[in-house]
Amino acid sequence: MTEIILHLTSGKGPDECCWVVAQLSRAFTREALKDGVACEVINSGEELPASLLMSVTGDQAQAFVSARVGTIQWIGDSPFRPRHKRRNWFVGVNIAPSPDAMPDLRDEDIVFQTMRASGPGGQHVNKTDSAVRATHRSTGLVVTAQEQRSQHANRKLARQKLAVLLDEQRQKASDSARQVQWSAHQNLERGKSVRTYTGPLFSLKSSC
Structure with a gap:
């Protein structure tokens, strides 16, 4: 699908x-x-x-x-x-942008840390250690994901967020029209x- x-x-x-x-x-x-x-x-x-x-x-x-x-x-x-x-x-x-299409977003390029979900985030936020903080090694960009129910889903979402930030960063650096x-x-x-x-x-x- x-x-x-x-x-x-x-x-x-x-x-x-x-x-x-x-x-x-x-x-x-x-x-x-x-x-x-x-x-x-x-x-x-x-x-x-x-x-x-x-x-x-x-x-x-x-x-x-x-x-x-x-x-x-x-x-x-x-x-x-x-x-x-x-x-x-x-x-x-x-x-x-698709994280899988970005060669510098392999799992070995990212430091994943689990943490307890907290704060606003709707019904999916719970008291388990399902939240994820992801740090991109080469750029130092950091995102968190706690909106999904499982740690696996939050890791996937964190990679997607990093793809967004990396793409925006490159757009700014290139000053493209x-x-x-x-x-x-x-x-x-x-x-x-x-x-x-x-x-x-x-x-x-x-x-x-």
Whole structure:
């Protein structure tokens, strides 16, 4: 069965964009049911996530993802600043880089440490030593994963998070003008939305 990891990001946007990221993840979950695929958040327990990862699985996963990768626009009043004049908010959706495709993300390149899960993280956080801290040896990048139920799943998630950070780091170092994958976290292309949602119920706006 095909699995694709999506990255939803607010870029450098304000709290409204973080709110849109959270709402968009719920919209994708609803839409997935109609399209016969499974779509679920795998890494965020925050109410206003700057970014999050979603797992999309199923025979139609590729088609589902293809229709959503790019800039997403939400039209609506700020849920935090009622008198704010801005009504157009933009977030980015991209396919996450695969850790297996990155030669410097082998298990021997990472130091894994187990720890007890704690703090916010929803129903999956428990009192067992299932949480994982992963340190990339050559760069010193550190991530933690405690959102999944098992240590094995959290190790996999930690590798995915490291892949995200490494990819972002390389994009910044190269100062490339190409808008690919995770560079959208820094630069969202306004005015070329692949999907537009409106109102507090996050309804999909027809292109007609």
